[in-house]
Structures are given as structure tokens and as C-alpha cells.
Amino acid sequence: KAGVTQTPRYLIKTRGQQVTLSCSPISGHRSVSWYQQTPGQGLQFLFEYFSETQRNKGNFPGRFSGRQFSNSRSEMNVSTLELGDSALYLCASSLGPGAEANTEAFFGQGTRLTVV
Amino acid sequence: AQSVTQLGSHVSVSEGALVLLRCNYSSSVPPYLFWYVQYPNQGLQLLLKYTSAATLVKGINGFEAEFKKSETSFHLTKPSAHMSDAAEYFCAVNSGGSNYKLTFGKGTLLTVNP
Numbered sequence: 001k002a003g004v005t006q007t008p009r010y011l012i013k014t015r016g017q018q019v020t021l022s023c024s025p026i027s028g029h030r031s032v033s034w035y036q037q038t039p040g041q042g043l044q045f046l047f048e049y050f051s052e053t054q055r056n057k058g059n060f061p062g063r064f065s066g067r068q069f070s071n072s073r074s075e076m077n078v079s080t081l082e083l084g085d086s087a088l089y090l091c092a093s094s095l096g097p098g099a100e101a102n103t104e105a106f107f108g109q110g111t112r113l114t115v116v
Numbered sequence: 117a118q119s120v121t122q123l124g125s126h127v128s129v130s131e132g133a134l135v136l137l138r139c140n141y142s143s144s145v146p147p148y149l150f151w152y153v154q155y156p157n158q159g160l161q162l163l164l165k166y167t168s169a170a171t172l173v174k175g176i177n178g179f180e181a182e183f184k185k186s187e188t189s190f191h192l193t194k195p196s197a198h199m200s201d202a203a204e205y206f207c208a209v210n211s212g213g214s215n216y217k218l219t220f221g222k223g224t225l226l227t228v229n230p
Contacts, residue, residue, distance in 0.1 A: 006159075031216050033216060033217065035218075035220075042220060042221075042222045043223075045217050045218065048216055048217060056216075090160065092160075094216050104150060104162045105162075107159035107160040107161070108159050109159045112157075
């Protein structure tokens with residue numbers, strides 16, 4: 001069974017540009033969450049999608065957005081990049097509503113974004 | 117709102133020694149608790165999760181954690197450290213309900229000395 005796949009693994013962008021990251025969840029998983037990991041702030045929740053709907057959003061500016069497709073694949077977009085957006089972006093998939101709340105999330109290897 | 121506190125950003129042990137990584141949580145509802153491990157340049161891998169069936173939870177690689185409601189703690193232990201255990205460890209709580217949102221502690225970097 002394939003795990004969570006994130007592409008690309010590494011990205012270098014210039015300030016002011018925009019970037020799109022992709023995440024393919026585990027087959028059968030319908031919930032996809034995104035997290036930002038930085039040395040200073042640690043792991044912070046960005047948003048969660050289920051059935052193409054954003055159900056929960058973290059405390060990030062509107063430059064951070066996402067979407068989910070009918071096949072559960074998800075993308076996140078960051079517009080007008082800032083130096084502080086440099087981070088490891090992690091995607092996690094889980095079964096979604098109906099599963100027990102202690103069902104674990106499975107993480108991808110992440111996309112390392114560097115803004116210069 | 118849920119929160120997680122991991123005491124000690126860096127723990128160093130000798131190979132073969134006991135590993136103890138501390139996690140305290142704050143939750144207004146029954147918590148759903150997890151421990152994850154992260155190796156350099158990798159994603160997060162689940163070590164174990166708390167289920168209400170047992171307060172002592174066994175995970176992979178010889179790790180276990182004990183849920184203590186009175187102390188709001190979920191500390192991670194391993195009797196004998198191995199060099200391959202060197203990594204960063206994160207305690208997390210799920211907000212539960214119909215939404216899936218993990219709140220993580222700041223992480224504890226475990227160093228294992230030969």
C-alpha cells in the first residue's frame with residue numbers, strides 16, 4: 001500500500017513568487033491536512049480538507065490556501081512568498097469522519113521550500 | 117483548546133540507558149494522544165497512540181507510553197536506548213470530534229551517545 005506522496009521534495013523560490021505543493025493521500029483516505037514546520041515555531045496546522053471542503057483552518061494569512069480534488073488529492077498554494085515562508089510543509093492523510101478520533105494521521109516526507 | 121507541552125527540547129542518553137521523554141497535555145475533552153518520531157529530512161512516523169482501552173500503550177521499536185489522567189501526562193519511555201533511536205520526538209493531541217487537527221508539542225531531540 002503506497003504511503004502519502006508529496007511533490008516536489010525540494011523547491012527554491014524568490015520572494016514575491018507563488019508556489020503550489022501537491023499531496024496524494026493513502027488510497028481510501030479522504031481527509032488531508034497540511035502542516036508547516038519551522039525551527040522557531042515547530043509544527044503548525046495550516047488546514048484540513050475532506051470531500052473537497054475545507055473543514056478547519058489554522059492561524060495563517062490568506063496567502064496560504066488549498067484545495068482538494070474529487071480523488072482526495074490536495075494542493076496548497078502560497079502567494080506572494082516571503083522569506084519567513086521557508087519551511088518544511090508536511091501533508092497528512094487520515095480516514096476522515098466516521099473513523100475513530102484516535103485514528104492516526106499518516107505523514108508524507110514533506111516539501112522543503114526555500115524562499116530567497 | 118488543546119495544548120501540548122514537552123519538557124526538555126534536548127535529551128541526551130547513553131546507549132543502553134533508559135529513555136524518558138515528557139509530555140503534558142491540556143484538553144477540555146478526553147484527549148486523543150499520539151507520539152511521532154521524525155528522522156532528519158523525513159516526515160513523521162507514528163510511534164504509538166493512546167486508546168481508552170489501556171493506560172499503558174506499547175508502540176514500535178520498543179517504545180511505550182503511560183497515560184496518567186491525574187497528571188495530564190503521556191510520557192514516552194524505552195528501557196534501553198539504541199543508537200538508531202536518535203531523532204526528534206513529537207507528542208500530539210487531536211482535537212477530536214468531526215475535525216481532524218493535530219496540535220503538536222515543540223519536540224524533543226534525542227541524542228544517543230555510544
